[in-house]
Amino acid sequence: MEKFAELPNEHMDKILILVDRRFGYDFTGYARASIRRRILGFMGRSGIYTASELEYHLLNDETCFPRFLQYVTVNVTEMFRDPGFYKALRENVIPQLASYPFIKIWHAGCSTGEEVYSMAILLQEEGLLERTKLYATDINSYVLGKAKQGIFPLRYMQDYTRNYRNSGGKEVFSSYYTAKYDNVLFDASLKKNMVFALHNLTADGSFNEFNLILCRNVMIYFDRAFQQKCVDLFRQSLCLLGYLGLGTKESLAFNDNARAFEAVDQRWRTYRRIK
Ligand SMILES: C[S@@+](CC[C@H](N)C(=O)[O-])C[C@H]1O[C@@H](n2cnc3c(N)ncnc32)[C@H](O)[C@@H]1O
Known part of the structure; x- marks a missing residue:
């Protein structure tokens, strides 16, 4: 049996x-x-x-x-995941970020890095990559190793190209990578300002002050108390009027910090720290 x-x-x-x-x-x-x-x-x-x-x-x-x-740990991710999120970011958040002389962005729970490379492409197209530092963290060292490499399977590129276009992408997507055998390598210029590090959202503290934090499709795996801890950390780590982007199934609705944020875009779960 x-x-x-x-x-x-x-x-x-x-x-x-x-x-x-x-x-x-x-x-x-x-x-x-x-x-x-x-x-x-x-x-x-x-x-x-x-x-x-x-x-x-x-x-x-x-x-x-x-x-x-x-x-x-669930590591599913993709480039320009939920293209509408990136489109809304381009339209509503990037113009505000552009007013800062130097920009710091934190990708919390970055998995294998597709999200941070998407952001780097978007910033490049908006003329902001040179003056942005992108911090990408995860609890899982294996996925971080992959993220650092910036090598992704060629078979996903068709879907990622579609996502990129729907996100408001302005160039030819394939111009950002070189294909070799079954993989593609993203341009080294995209990762010039990226920093990868291990960080546990429920145990480790704040390590910088950010203008934008993305923590998408991570808190969905946490209970209410862990979500609370996590948003406490984001509140401490965001500058005043800094932005927080969550996944489509996540929100601040039941969080004690809800009043410290205003919704910038309810549909795409983007918030701004107001206190
Ligand atoms: C589903 S992926 C989301 C990746 C990306 N943010 C996205 O939306 O496509 C969730 C990631 O959160 C990470 N994670 C889970 N618990 C974590 C924790 N306590 N601290 C930091 N990262 C965590 C997992 O290792 C995984 O890589």
Whole structure:
């Protein structure tokens, strides 16, 4: 008979506490159903059937935790994801940013970097890339390594070209990369002002003052308390009148910080810090 991995609530809590105490990654405030699905998926593909087996591997096999971390964080992303978001950014936010002599942008939860390369292209076209520093952070070192490379699969370029055009892109998209075999390499000039670093949104503090923070499709995996922590951090990290861009399924509606922000664009979840 085939065996299936199981993870009753109290066993899942034990695993999450172990991961926090031993490795310093707190997943206790991630949406329960989603984190359970991810852990079960990891157990299934690793041939682990019970929480105690998983505990054993986490404690005794040093390759287990990096694989666990890699699997439980959802890293799906794309270039110019939700093109309307970038279009609204170009129209409503970029003209304001252009009035600053120097611009700092933080991509929090940048995954493999498609979002930050999209932003660099947009800034280049608006004449702002030279005076912008782009900070791209994530909890997962594997995806950060990929982001630094700026190499993406060629097979996605058709979709990304469409997204780019719909986002208000002004050039020929393929002029930004060189194709080689099955991959494309984005121009080095785009990453000149990018800084990549590990940063955990629920444990680490503020590290700069930004004019714009993008944290899209990250808080969707957090419970209310973690979302609260995260927005506290963004409020501390934004200059007055700085902008915050969230994913289409995210909002500040139930956050204690809601009054510190005004909506710039409700449809595309873009806010501005007003206190
Ligand atoms: C679904 S991706 C979103 C990528 C990109 N922002 C986008 O919208 O396309 C979510 C990213 O958040 C990262 N993440 C999850 N928890 C995090 C945390 N506590 N701190 C920082 N990054 C986190 C994951 O590793 C993953 O790369």
